[in-house]
Amino acid sequence: MILQLFQSEDFLLDLERQFRWYIFESRLEMPEAVELAQEFKIAVVDALSFLLKNPEAGRKRFPQFADLEGTRSWRVSPPFGRFLIYYHVENEQLFVDRLIEGHRRETTDQG
Secondary structure, three states, rough: OEEEEEHHHHHHHHHHHHHHHHHHOOOOHHHHHHHHHHHHHHHHHHHHHHHHHOHHHHHEOOOOOOHOOOEEEEEEEOOOOEEEEEEEEEEEEEEEEEEOOOOOOOOOOOO
8 A cells, every 4th residue: 555645844844954954054065965965855755755655664653642643753764864754644644744863872882
């Protein structure tokens, strides 16, 4: 089953904010910055395409909050793996809520 995609305003703002950061604040030369921003957008679109076909693939999140029941997360592919897509499925639609930067704790980290 392939779901319909609904992207929240917050998600679209998150995506635009990061895209603009790569172009205007990454300190790369403009051609490289634009290329990186485009690669980021492609990685996000690829992740969304995967989730439309595999909505149960994401990790369940926030079980302690009833109003966030059903929320899942999926990591964007490397080299953008520090970004998580938060989403939920409702009425045969994939609702993409946020795109948030979050760093993984490596197994060698203490604490």
